[in-house]
Amino acid sequence: MDKTIAKEAILKAKLETGETWDSLGKAINMSPVWLASACLGMNSMPEDKAQAICEILGLNSELVPILSACPHKTWDKAVPTDPLIYRLYEIVGVYGETLKSVIHEKFGDGIMSAIDFSMDVEKEENPKGDRVVITMNGKFLPYKSW
Structure with missing residues (x-):
């Protein structure tokens, strides 16, 4: 299995x-x-x-x-067709470079960990239509010089 x-x-x-x-x-x-x-x-x-x-x-x-068991964290590299997952790709495509720039400005050269990481999904009721609130919280890991 x-x-x-x-x-x-x-x-x-x-x-x-x-x-x-x-x-x-x-x-x-x-x-x-x-x-x-x-x-x-x-x-x-x-x-x-x-x-x-x-x-x-x-x-x-x-x-x-x-x-x-430890998983193989792989996924299909093709752009997904599921509308919700596609929109998440779209967000990264549109805002990925922006987020990288802002993170580097605030923290320096490094990455946000997906290992020391948490995420939460909440529903925010709104008269204009309910909102999806995704909070990602990852430890900053600076690149090292050697």
Whole structure:
């Protein structure tokens, strides 16, 4: 069994049980964004968290070592056609260089870590239409000279 099969089993069980990423995250005391990423195969889970998810969703414990395994963080390099994911690519395409410039101005030459990182997604009600608020929080890692 691999992460793709684990992902499919989790999504099926999640649908059948009516659980949400929020409810699952609260149940195991983890961020729902991180949990979704791990369940979708892009992060590894600590064994106790993997066991807890399997128990909550009624899944076979054979998934625990798969969910705990280090993932291959790869994705299709083609521009996605899913509208939501495409818009995120569009944001990086339009504002990526701007963000890089502002970050360098404020912090110096370096990057924002995607390892020492957290992300949160909130819904902001607005009379003009509800808003999606994505907060990304990554440690700044300066490039070193040698």
